[in-house]
Amino acid sequence: MRIGIPLGSAKMPVLEQAEQRGWVQYEASGDELINLRKLAAGRIDAVDIVKGSGSHLLSQLSAKERAKLTTTQSYETWDYHLIFSRRLPESERLQQLFDQGLRELKDSGRYAQIWHQFNSPIAP
Numbered sequence: 001m002r003i004g005i006p007l008g009s010a011k012m013p014v015l016e017q018a019e020q021r022g023w024v025q026y027e028a029s030g031d032e033l034i035n036l037r038k039l040a041a042g043r044i045d046a047v048d049i050v051k052g053s054g055s056h057l058l059s060q061l062s063a064k065e066r067a068k069l070t071t072t073q074s075y076e077t078w079d080y081h082l083i084f085s086r087r088l089p090e091s092e093r094l095q096q097l098f099d100q101g102l103r104e105l106k107d108s109g110r111y112a113q114i115w116h117q118f119n120s121p122i123a124p
Contacts (some may be wrong), residue, residue: 002027004035004047012076015048033057040065050078 001023003015011019018024020090027044029035035047036057050055051074058066082098084091105111 001025001045001046002044004029004038006032006035006049009048012048015077033060036061036069037065040068076089 002025004027005011007028009028011026015024019026027035027038029038032047032049032053035044035049038044039047040061043045048055054071058069061069082095083096088094102111105114
């Protein structure tokens, strides 16, 4: 099985073990949209991609290309953090502003709306 991954991407432990056993081969690309197009064309068998990016990029494929693809449930989740440089004099203030803005988005329900908008599956 050939799996397309973004260039420099971390491999999930379960897939890394499969690679070590010779069950899968990775094909790295600097462009995730190209990976999806290779998948639709049958040049690779699967693509390992972040759900939000995948949903967005699927919308850029033609209906014919999308009809050839299906997605699985997420098999791994990641926590994301915004990191500021301590060299910036205003980094602490920026962190506080970010945290406040994120809290306001969550409290208002807008965060959930945005999350749903970018993490909903796209039908062919």
